[in-house]
Amino acid sequence: MxxxxxxxxxxxxxxxxxxxxxxxxxCNHSQPGSKKRxxxxxxxxxxxxxxxxxxxxxxxxxxxxxxxxxxxxxxxxxxxxxxxxxxxxxxxxxxxxxxxxxxxxxxxxxxxxxxxxxxxxxxxxxxxxxxxxxxxxxxxxxxxxxxxxxxxxxxxxxxxxxxxxxPSRKDTLFIEGLSAKANADYNKAFAARQPAKITSRNSMVTVSQRTTRPDIMNNFDNSDDYLDPTYDIVINKAYKDFYFSFTMYIDDKGRTYYGYPLIGLDDEDTKADYIHTSKAVMESYLKLYLNIKPGSTLGMIHSSMVSVHVEGKKAK
Incomplete structure (x- = not known):
């Protein structure tokens, strides 16, 4: 609805x-002396x-x-x-x-x-x-x-x-301006109306994108599917078992950059280790085994951000 x-x-x-x-x-109440509407x-x-x-x-x-x-x-x-x-x-x-x-x-x-x-x-x-x-x-x-x-x-x-x-001409000019800033500096990325697409190019890696089914619990709204595109990635035959959740910037050329962890880490040493290891997973497995298509809005390709949940499964 x-x-x-x-x-x-x-x-x-x-x-x-x-x-x-x-x-x-x-109720059509009026204050004493006020004009009834x-x-x-x-x-x-x-x-x-x-x-x-x-x-x-x-x-x-x-x-x-x-x-x-x-x-x-x-x-x-x-x-x-x-x-x-x-x-x-x-x-x-x-x-x-x-x-x-x-x-x-x-x-x-x-x-x-x-x-x-x-x-x-x-x-x-x-x-x-x-x-x-x-x-x-x-x-x-x-x-x-x-x-x-x-x-x-x-x-x-x-x-x-x-x-x-x-969309109006004014919308187009606005998105042109946002895209120019985002492509000059990926830290200024914004949500792509057609989100970045991540697919696997190796049989040992599977990728699935989370989608929202509009229903009464989410007020029939699935805008998170493009505001926060989220992917589950499973790497079989990894060097060890692991699970990391973090964001990635994807620029207009499809290059990836580490964003931030998606779990709370209060201890600074633990946080630093988590970022170091999950970033290494991104720089190795994800860059080697994934195809990445950048996102776009109104036909304009620009930097955007995605959330990923990466599970490594060690070979038995």
Whole structure:
């Protein structure tokens, strides 16, 4: 389901996916002497199929500096003032959800808080809101979802959603700038929308990439598959049994550089030994027996980072 949820990745970025639960905004209470604000009504727009065509930050970009991409995904239809139908790509069907209206064009549906900025029979602009503790931040996230009616797309714009959802020229220029910095210094690597690919070129080494199945436990979000591409590598007939977890930078030429351990090591001597030995595994086994294709975003190849879990199995 296309729920919007809050998620913090290990890079520290806040992915604009959103929340559950509802507080007193569903009630239309007014303070004494204040002007009563009516609940928004969707009656005039019931039955119209809308498709999301863009999801952008206030600066007009759909990418941030970490490589996270805001993707327009929603398809919706207002059924009534207390019901909305949202398309589920996992079920390939529209699912009805309760819709709870709050004050000042705010509503909650499909575990998400949204504020309608503009609405007509042709288009809708909504801002994503987030819940902080037991209150709702009505100042908004400055992340805006833009919808067009399917009829408007087909009969007025004479196009389709796949074209309208393409990244903008501004996105392209932004990624060009990030790529130039990352390729000049791999320490400035960012997540590749098409992650670096690691495959084996030797029968004694097997490689498998971890993938996320969208489900209720991860709020139907699998963005970690490109934000943190993770590989399990098994080396048979190794010099001894071992297991190391660490990150690797992969530059635009497919060259690898050691990042940092993925386990906690408080003792400095133990940490130094772990880094020394796992780096030696990378410089020997991984560089000798792996094929590495660098990652890219919008067709631009650039430095990025992957996580690897490397197991060595000594010959019996």
């Amino acid at each position: 296309p729920f919007i949820n809050l998620k913090t990745t290990k890079t520290g970025l806040l992915a604009p996916l959103f929340l559950l639960s509802i507080i007193a905004f569903g 009516e609940l928004i009504s969707f009656r005039a727009y019931n039955g119209i199929n809308y498709s999301e065509v863009s999801r952008r930050m206030r600066n007009g970009l759909s990418f941030n500096e970490y490589g996270y991409q805001l993707e327009p995904q929603w398809k919706l239809k207002f059924v009534s003032d207390d019901s909305i139908s949202i398309f589920s790509p996992t079920k390939n069907a529209f699912i009805n959800f309760p819709l709870t209206r709050g004050y000042d064009s705010i509503f909650n549906a499909a575990r998400s808080w949204l504020k309608v900025r503009t609405i007509s029979k042709d288009s809708i602009t909504m801002e994503i809101l987030i819940q902080k503790g037991d209150s709702l931040d009505v100042k908004g996230t400055k992340v805006f979802m833009r919808f067009f009616a399917d009829n408007y797309i087909k009969n007025v714009l004479h196009t389709d959603t796949s074209i309208l959802r393409r």
